[in-house]
Amino acid sequence: MVSEHIAVGLVEDHEISGAIRIYPEDGSGIEGLLGTPAENILQGVVEQIRIVAAGKPIVAIGIGVPGVVRDGIIEESPNLPQVKGLNLEMGLFQAFHTPEGDVPVLVLNNADSLAAGIAVTQGYMDKFVRVWTLGRGVGYGRYPRRDGIWEGGHTVVSLDPKERFCQCGGVGHMEGIVGNRAMRMRFLDLEPEEVFENALAGDARCRDFVRYWHRAIAAATATAIHMDGPGRFFISGSNSKHVDPNLLALLLSEMVKIGPLGGSKMEVMPASDAMAIIGAAVSAEMSALGV
Ligand SMILES: [Zn+2]
Numbered sequence: 001m002v003s004e005h006i007a008v009g010l011v012e013d014h015e016i017s018g019a020i021r022i023y024p025e026d027g028s029g030i031e032g033l034l035g036t037p038a039e040n041i042l043q044g045v046v047e048q049i050r051i052v053a054a055g056k057p058i059v060a061i062g063i064g065v066p067g068v069v070r071d072g073i074i075e076e077s078p079n080l081p082q083v084k085g086l087n088l089e090m091g092l093f094q095a096f097h098t099p100e101g102d103v104p105v106l107v108l109n110n111a112d113s114l115a116a117g118i119a120v121t122q123g124y125m126d127k128f129v130r131v132w133t134l135g136r137g138v139g140y141g142r143y144p145r146r147d148g149i150w151e152g153g154h155t156v157v158s159l160d161p162k163e164r165f166c167q168c169g170g171v172g173h174m175e176g177i178v179g180n181r182a183m184r185m186r187f188l189d190l191e192p193e194e195v196f197e198n199a200l201a202g203d204a205r206c207r208d209f210v211r212y213w214h215r216a217i218a219a220a221t222a223t224a225i226h227m228d229g230p231g232r233f234f235i236s237g238s239n240s241k242h243v244d245p246n247l248l249a250l251l252l253s254e255m256v257k258i259g260p261l262g263g264s265k266m267e268v269m270p271a272s273d274a275m276a277i278i279g280a281a282v283s284a285e286m287s288a289l290g291v
Contacts, residue, residue, distance in 0.1 A: 005029045006041070007273035008048035010056070011281035014120050016274050021048045030079065038083045046095040061092055061105045062284030064113030064276055066139065068149060072107045078137065078167055104288035108280060109150065111141025114271055117279025118234050119143040122269075128231040130224060132217065133271070134239035137167055138175040140224075145283055153179070157219035177216040180239060196242045214244065218251035221266065225256050230264040236271040243268050 006023040009016045023044045024032040033041060049061060065088065067077035072089020089107045096103040115131045118124065124143075132152070133139035140152025158172040165185045166176030176182045183192040186209075190198070198206035221233055235243050248266050256262060 006033070006045060006048070007277060008045065008052050009274065009277040009281075010052040010054075011278050014278060014282060016277065018052060018054070020273055020277065021052055022273075023048050033080060034082075036082075038086045041080075041083065042086070042088065042091045042095075046092065049092075049096075058096065058103045060281070060284035060288045061096065061103055062113065062280035062282070062287075063088065063092070063105075063107050064110035064280040065107060066110050066137075068151065069107050069109055070147075070149075072105070074107070104284065106280075106284035106287045108145060108283055109139070109141060110276060111139035112143070112145050112150070113141070113280035113283060114139075114236060114276045115141035115143035115234075115279065116145065116283045117271075117275035117277070118236075118269055120278050120282050121275055124232065128229070129234065130228075130231060131234040131236055131269070132220070132240075133237035134178060134180075134217075134235060134243075135237040136180045138179050139237070140220075142228075143279070143283075145287075152220060152224060155220040155223050157216045157223075174216050174220040178213055178239075183213075192239065210242070211247070213242075214247050215251055217243070218248055218255055221248075221252055221264070222255035225261050225264055226258075230256075230261050233264060233266045234269040235266065236269050240268045240270070 007020050008023065009020040010018050026032060065074055065077065066079050068075040073087045074083050074085065077083050089105045092105045093102065111131060111133050114133060115129050118131060119127065119129045129143040131141045133141065138153030140150055142150060153175040154166065154168055154170055154173045156172045157174045157177065161171060163172045163176055165182035166173035167179065167181055180192050183195060187195050195206045195209060199210040245266060245268060252264065252266065
């Protein structure tokens, strides 16, 4: 599982077995990763997988990475630019190839791995699960996983040409309103945490923005419902603690009016490395089995 750091774990029977390892091991996190060439990151991941497996046979390897992933290749990775173009699937596949056999590898978007982890750990494996991850940017994940782009964080939620804070450069995007980086750019005088604190304290500018922030999440969710149907939506990531589920439900009910599309549930779900690792591993196992 790759996001702020790389977390590696062994999953047996849908549970973490043993300790989760964090790479870089010196705790330098994303800062340390930024200065590490892609090839070394790959080697580091291979080493960590060998350590957690501790000699046990590996059935499948799943790895969740932020950004656009297609056919095992990282096509775009805004938070870790040097891995753009890296064929992670091939690299891992070759590292674990032995004359006795191969280990199937699945590289998936990290929000998809989290959606799968929620499904596995919360008892929704037979349901349709979608998740928003609210952090520096905004991720969108779904379970069951389907090949595709799914850059739901870039859903257009505003026609205002001044809405141009999204990291991708696109105008009117959900991430440009909801993402941490975008909030910093909008409120040059306040940190995102202060914006939410001030809103609670009654500051009109911050209060209006926090409502607008919720409307952006509701709007992107409404679009997902209009395209893919109703269901369970989870909200995760560092900024999910600022979500008011009742306000979100109210706003969503104003945006989705077609009868059969009603009834979606939105729930805040604190995510952990363990949940995402389980999701990545189970997704890889299901993919290897052709499920
Ligand atoms: Zn965007």
